[in-house]
Amino acid sequence: MKKEVETKTAYEKAAGLMNQWYTMIKRHEALQAASLKQEIKELLANMEKNGDLQLYFHLLDYRHKLMTEQFAESAEVFREIQKQKEAVRNADDIIQYYFFFFSGMYEFYEKNYFEAINCYKKAEHKLYKITDEVEKGEFHYKIAIAYYQVDDHFRSMNHAEKALAVFNRHDEYIDKAIGCDMILGSIQFDLFRIKEAEEHYSRALDRAASFHNLRVVGLIYHNMGVNYANRNMPLLAEEHFRKALSIKIHEQSIFGINTIFELAHILYKHGYAEEERQLCKEGFSRAAEQGEEEYTAKFRLIFALYDGGHPLDIDFSLEYLTNKKLWAHVAELAKDIADYYMGQGDEKKSAHYLEKSRYAENQICKVKEELI
Structure with missing residues (x-):
């Protein structure tokens, strides 16, 4: 009996620490999350094996690696999780929710946006089991981004507004509230509601600047650049891409590769000469180094089209994007x-x-x- 009580206490302690770990991950508290992860690993090593706990740990390890932009490592972790079909099938509803939710995130980062949405919808069937309001906001935030990627603006708007309402009630998730404003701003741009779009982005920029969150400021400038480019406003697009790349933490991140592509593309389209060639070379090299096949294809395509690259690269690159x-x-x-x-x-x-x-x-x- 004593052993059973001790096992239950250890289980509850580990589960509680994992919940704290996940909270740190969602808040982008990288150092604290790394420290707590090590503590949990040591605790699990000295416990009897528990299927749900082990599965939960691996799921959170995947999410941790996503937060720290270890995309290749995170994908490897999740492919291992997917092999544990029996453990997932026998897990409780909350663990299954996280499995489907994180499956959606995995598919999203693999650029399989429609499959990501299908996974999120499976998670949504178990969302009623989640009592944490912030976690529900997190769900609506992620699925809003996925719907936006496939141009389903009204579903994206519906989920983004639900997420924004949640995050506005929790100051510690200000970056997620900013992200919701960015999604809503982009949707308004796509619907040609430029004034409303700029209001969303202005609010997002003010909030990010007030918290000195340069990572988010860079993403805001990037997204604004994309929206101006899509509305055929090249000078404003170029201005905002350059602002994004002037922020070191953004320029050096994986998202910086995206910005380099967008700037090179818009310069090529509007007849500039030398700078975009250097941008294309830099962006292609970084994309290839980090395994970003989508962007290696895109850089190869624009170089072939505008700058004398091999014509077959246009069709090869377009075929890759089509196959994805x-x-x-x-x-x-x-x-x-x-x-x-x-x-x-x-x-x-x-x-x-x-x-x-x-x-x-x-x-x-x-x-x-x-x-x-």
């Missing part, structure tokens, strides 16, 4: 290719790539219908 079902990116880039060839007087090639763009747009509509 990154339909929004295929639609945008194929349209840019069509515009370029039209400007060169090659109507046949222009029509060919315009058809690819329309096909991608149709695929977006088709998959959206399947998500209903």
Whole structure:
């Protein structure tokens, strides 16, 4: 009996510490999270094996690695978790919720956005078991981002507004509230509501600056640049991409590769010469080094199109994005290719790539219908 009580106490202590660990992860408290992770590992090593605890630890280890941008390592951890089908099947509802929720995050970072949404929807069936309001906000935040990636603006807006309402009640999650404003601002940009969009972004920027959160400030400038580029406002887009890259923590992060691509792309499209070649070279090198296949393909494509690279790289890169079902990116880039060839007087090639763009747009509509 005494041993059973001791086992239960140890189990409760480990579970409580893991909950604290997850809270630190969500708050981006990297040093504290790393320290607590080590404490939990030592505690688990001296306990009897418990399937749910071990599974929960591995799930949080995956989430920890995502927070610290160890994307390759995090993917490896999650692929191991996916092999534990029996443990997942026998786990309690809350562990299953985290499994499906983190599965959505895994698929999202693998660029499988529609599969990510399907995983999130499975998690949503068990969301009623979650009593923590902040965790529910976290769920709505993540699925809002996924819906935005597939251009499902109204579902994205619905979840982003729910998440924002939660995070506005918790000052320690100010960065997530800022993120919600960024999503809502981007949606308003896409709906051509420029004034409302800029209000969201202005509020996000003010809040991030007041907390000296340069990581988030960089992301805000990047997102604003993307939105101005999409609205064919190249000077404002360039200005905001340069502001993002002037922030060292952003420029050196994996998100900085994205910004370098967007700046190089817009400079190429508007006829500049030397700087974008250097940006393209730097961005391609960093993307290849970090295993960012999407961006190696994109850099190869724009270099081939605008700067004398091998013409076959255009189709190889577009094929990669198509195989990954990154339909929004295929639609945008194929349209840019069509515009370029039209400007060169090659109507046949222009029509060919315009058809690819329309096909991608149709695929977006088709998959959206399947998500209903």
